[in-house]
Amino acid sequence: MSDPLAMTASLVLPASRRAELAELLATHRERLLRMVRFRMDRRLAGRLDPEDVLQEAFVQADQRIEHFPQGSDDESGGLSAFIWLRLIVEQTLIDVHRRHLGAQRRDAGREVSLAKPASPVATSQSIAGRLVGAITSPSQAALRSEREAQLAATLAKLSDLDQEVLALRHFEQLSNSEVAAVLGIETKAASIRYVRALKRLKELLTESGGLSYA
């Protein structure tokens, strides 16, 4: 909202659209924040507050309110509105990465050996980072974090699409139809993809002689 031009542009839109947007933001705030935390470069973790990234994305959304999908209160309209908003957050995050890590991008590129990720903001590294957690006192947690470390290594072996499906479902907490919309596939296909990704992950874990998960 700091750009005065943007404000005048959006002021001419009906007030109801902006109210709709505000409501949408409130509804999905938690999950979008999750997404930012999950996909934000860990080198920025201490420097940037995910809330600020979200704030910036909301300003962006407000500026582009004329593209805000119609009828966001019905079911399919609500879905596309969320997908639209999520896309804006994703683009904002890419901008933020460019701005803060521009000079270091080559370093990042050297570390990342995977093929081009399905999402502009890589998934597998985020998963790996998330999974290598600190060991806490209760031993179950210790066991769990070893499992997770192993899981991280195995996840990286999955195809990009498989990784993305699992990340969207579990890390961003998207529903099946939201995953379908983000990936541009049918809900049935998304459903099959998800089960397949889980099975593939299980297979790879078994192959690598991992800990038993049962």
Added chain:
Amino acid sequence: MREPLELLADEFVTERRRGASISVEAYADAHPDLADEIRELFPLIDTLESASTHDEQAAPLATFKRPERLGDIEIVRELGRGGMGIVYEGVQSKLGRKVAVKVLPQQTLFDQRRLERFEREARTAGSLTHPHIVPIYSVGHAEGLHYLVMPLVEGVGLDHLLTAVAEGATEVRIASGLPLAVPAHNSAEYWKLAAQLALGAAEALAAAHQHGTLHRDIKPANLLVDRHGAAWVTDFGLAKAMQGDDLSRSGELVGTLRYMAPEQFRGECTPQSDLYALGLTLFEVLTLRPAFPQEQPSEAIRAITQQSVPAPRSINPAIPRDWETLVLKLAAREPQDRYASAELLVADLRRMIAGEAIQARPLRPMERGARWAKRNPLVAGLGFALVLVSVAAVMVTAALLRPPPIEQLAPPSPGGESDFAEPRLRPPLGPPGRGPGPWRGPPNQRPRNGPRQGRPPGELPPRPPQPV
């Protein structure tokens, strides 16, 4: 049409996020046609879900800013942090008393049911009053934080103290900044301090067990040593209180892995499990290294459940024989081979301190054999003869080696045996190339979010996402 398994997974995850108590088995039972896939994939889903919330749990602790005050407590400074939260020194303004405030990691008590259980457990454990137990004054929450208020013990964690001993330090700073003299390892004063600490902890356990409370997480970090060399057992029952809802089929597993008794991996926790953990703690006091130094949880579990604790004197020959017998009895793999109660341990420690013969023997063959046969009538017939032969051998050995009382055994501190033993006492800090080994520094110096030590080959270090 969505995949039936995907629909169930969706339901499972939704319930899990709501904090409902759900089990993989219940799902498998309710859907027999998909049971195999459920048993195979749902635990994986569980791990994915817990991983996705890890960061939210860990991050606030790492970047957590010290609160100015909590309720009526003014926070003075941070004393340390660990898996169970951050400990601050505070002043309760109304009463003008110094307190220790333990702030729990956020999100661990995310649902009402767990919170209530935690408060209940903390109150039960906190109601223990004993000269060697750190009581809990109150449980509170303010500004979204949950915390425990305890008296401030002017002392230092035993883990910290042992690190100082291993480094050959002559003193260590305690909470108030005052120095606490550290006796040299293997000196007469050292064994005296060890006995005093062991006795205090054993008395605390005896009192708690009488009260029907188990500690479940005895370890060096949970034994505080005050300026008079007295032991204070802290975090009574907290492991249980902090335990999450168990989702998998595995039994109850609470406590710190390295000190957990073998039976705890089968879901049994008894007073003998606390005695075992105290035995492993004392093992470290004697040898300055953990009985099971494995760094990978799975390796540690394998070692604990399949191997016996090594004889302390094989690591440090300067250890008095009675000490070794006592620790091996505490750390016996079978619970019934340990002391039958903490009181009996107290009695033996008193004998040891008084220079009398302790009652513990390397083995109690007949009793053990008989008990075992009762439990395993079928196998007993086959194995009993063999057991008899080996216990007979041990009995003879025990009789021959029956050690004199501790006083006579205390090694001359400078020179002689202890000099000889010296090079073996400082183990290399962990396996080569593995970074800091078994001796962790004081808890507040441990990295929380950094890459874990001893990463196995093939495990990915955390990597940043690729900006495009």
